[in-house]
Amino acid sequence: MAAEVVKDGEFKGWSTWREEPFEFETAGPFYFRVDDQGPVAAFRAERKHMNMGGVVHGGCLMAFADFSLFAIAHEHLEGEYGVTVAFTSEFLSGPAEGAYIEARGEVLRSGRNLTFVRGLITGDGKACLNFSGTIMRRPIRPDQ
Template sequence: MTTQQHTPPPGPAPIPPGFVALADSGGPYMHHIGPLYRLRQGDLVKFGFRVERRHVNPLDILHGGMMASFCDMLLPLSVHDKSAEVADRFLPTISLQIDYLAAVPLGAWVEGQAQPLRVTRSLVFAQGLVSADGIPCARTSGVFKIGPALSGLVAQ
């Protein structure tokens, strides 16, 4: 009978310096799959998360649905930070496009940057790029409805 040495997996990698966990963004669903983190340095705004076991598919790579959820938060949150005219408004998704550029492994740090392309009276158009450990892994764009003021929404 042979015995195998079991080496416990290393602890979670640290969150990159300057990133702060977002509180109360995205409601109960994002609370369940988060946390998401934000970095603000002057005009630079990035959002990110660490890929955990609960975020992966059977091949231990980031599930496309998790990437879609991240992109669906990245775009409107970035618009909030970069467009004063809609900074306090709920921006429900009308359309979301994602091009998956590379597989993202378990444990990777995923971060994205995005910017508004156009803000009209009722719509916001935005685009962004997501990388995993510095490698581009998704390109995203979306259209969002300008909804009610966030202060007027009641937390459930």
């Protein structure tokens, strides 16, 4: 799946998957890149991401964690399409509106069909959610 490089704004130079309408338009937009510390995914917490308690909604953090699985494993997937087949997470804290939300992690193992990833999401540097998941490679069907 081809990533698109962002041309302007806070995340200029980062990449995103515009073909993923839920992650780009609805839950996000979310972004990723590789820096000197490795793969990183990020977004800026906006009003639309908040719950009634004034912190980022847990569902938003989980959607971002799912996006981050693929951002962290991007180089291992070698441009192939994949789906999440397992996902776990634990909430640690809730970031406020305006927070810079970041996910970093590692690929634990990558085989022919399955890739295992774990990571940590922070909000302005404070741990918010830890997560792990399994990605299964699969071909994109022409009717998708």
